[in-house]
Amino acid sequence: MPLPRVHPALAPLALVAIALLSGCGERAPATSGDRVPPASNAAPDADASALLFEGARVFDGTKDLGVVSVLVRDGRIEAIGDTLDAPDDVRRIDYDGHWLIPGLVSDHSHLGNTDGTEHGDRFYTRDNVVRDLRRFQAFGVTTVTSLGINGEAFYDIRAEVNGDPALGAYLLGAGPGVGVPGGAPPAANMGLTADLIARPTDADGARAAVREQAERGIDIVKLWVDDLGGNAPQMQPEVYRAAIEEAHARDLKVAAHIHDLAPATDLVVSGVDVIAHGVRDAPVDDALIDAMRRNGTWYIPTVQIDEANYLYAENPGLLDEEPALRAALPEALRTQFADPAWQERQRSGDNIPAAKAAVEMNLRNLRTLHEAGVRIGFGTDSGALPHRVIGFAEHRELELMTQAGFSAQQALTVATRDAAELLGLDDRGVIAAGRRADFVVLDADPLTDIRNTRRIQAVWQAGQEVGGPVTAFEID
Numbered sequence: 001m002p003l004p005r006v007h008p009a010l011a012p013l014a015l016v017a018i019a020l021l022s023g024c025g026e027r028a029p030a031t032s033g034d035r036v037p038p039a040s041n042a043a044p045d046a047d048a049s050a051l052l053f054e055g056a057r058v059f060d061g062t063k064d065l066g067v068v069s070v071l072v073r074d075g076r077i078e079a080i081g082d083t084l085d086a087p088d089d090v091r092r093i094d095y096d097g098h099w100l101i102p103g104l105v106s107d108h109s110h111l112g113n114t115d116g117t118e119h120g121d122r123f124y125t126r127d128n129v130v131r132d133l134r135r136f137q138a139f140g141v142t143t144v145t146s147l148g149i150n151g152e153a154f155y156d157i158r159a160e161v162n163g164d165p166a167l168g169a170y171l172l173g174a175g176p177g178v179g180v181p182g183g184a185p186p187a188a189n190m191g192l193t194a195d196l197i198a199r200p201t202d203a204d205g206a207r208a209a210v211r212e213q214a215e216r217g218i219d220i221v222k223l224w225v226d227d228l229g230g231n232a233p234q235m236q237p238e239v240y241r242a243a244i245e246e247a248h249a250r251d252l253k254v255a256a257h258i259h260d261l262a263p264a265t266d267l268v269v270s271g272v273d274v275i276a277h278g279v280r281d282a283p284v285d286d287a288l289i290d291a292m293r294r295n296g297t298w299y300i301p302t303v304q305i306d307e308a309n310y311l312y313a314e315n316p317g318l319l320d321e322e323p324a325l326r327a328a329l330p331e332a333l334r335t336q337f338a339d340p341a342w343q344e345r346q347r348s349g350d351n352i353p354a355a356k357a358a359v360e361m362n363l364r365n366l367r368t369l370h371e372a373g374v375r376i377g378f379g380t381d382s383g384a385l386p387h388r389v390i391g392f393a394e395h396r397e398l399e400l401m402t403q404a405g406f407s408a409q410q411a412l413t414v415a416t417r418d419a420a421e422l423l424g425l426d427d428r429g430v431i432a433a434g435r436r437a438d439f440v441v442l443d444a445d446p447l448t449d450i451r452n453t454r455r456i457q458a459v460w461q462a463g464q465e466v467g468g469p470v471t472a473f474e475i476d
């Protein structure tokens, strides 16, 4: 077969594509120099499982490739180029006039903790977790990290959904996580009746907790290090240092929930891998920045977490202006958001001034850390509470990132390539040969207006069409 003619910007990818064509889907060993495999090896068999996406303008996770074709086989991207030779019976999918971006990756969300306007661990069932994974997927989030507060069913659900893209977004998780006796995460506020969170009191207890969760098969360790505004005991340094040490001995990363600068800095110095929320009590300083850069620590701002306390009550018009928001809301929540009495109660809540100050500080710190070259991950804490709206929160977070000085392209790179890298996933996050075929198809250009990521026409995960126009999505 003739060589695929490849977009000039993709020259390095061309070799990878050829290597894959010769390797029956296996990752082929690197070929030397420009040597090209013999044509007989390179010609793909006629195969109905091959898909050719044509006509769309492709943002590959780092840059705009222009209009190129993408050949997919067995759930993976096989080649990208201006004109690709495809098997005769390839299924051609015409996305003329559309935009293709990688599936979004959430590094910080929660699953099975809400139902309508209610929340709590009593909702952690297989069906509710799958329901939430379908919601993420419909909104283009094809990989989701459930960062703590997972029930016993997590491990079986993960095995089930990760074997079948039609069920929902690909799932990773932290198991229950590690918190503090009588402290974070607050059992009463979070509706934790069973409270499976490990709450060790000393270093030995912390090691045992991490060991136990690691042996169950968690993907990442979650710690809560937060005194809840001075209202609760905070995890002691010897406890989190022991947890970090035990996790690293088992090749697991550690993500820490924080709110304030002081614990964030000590956690980074102590080797934590991920700061799982933005610093919201004070401007970040050189001590934190230097330590994060030195250690390559990730920072997930979750700006939307505090904004969710007032955004919908203060902007009831969003329900009409944002078709994607309407589609993201369960019926009970949509009714609540439209209720003037609820809006008034929310707007006059004691917590609102602090939430607004937290958003301002979070945006300011995000700008500082981004400009300093700190690695930024992507998450929102969606799903922990009902108004942290699964699916919509992610698109809103992208917009908030642009308010902190990110270009639309930079924000998208964080939510795709970088978010996958944070999780150690080298098989997704970019549209490139050899990667999973996880795509979001958009009706409008996300690089000229980041809000266009909400204009979803279709979602593909591992080469399967798993979602259609987002405005047609129905949860209930």
Ligand SMILES: [Zn+2]
Pocket (backbone or CB within 6 Å): 108, 109, 110, 147, 381, 384
């Ligand atoms: Zn969280």
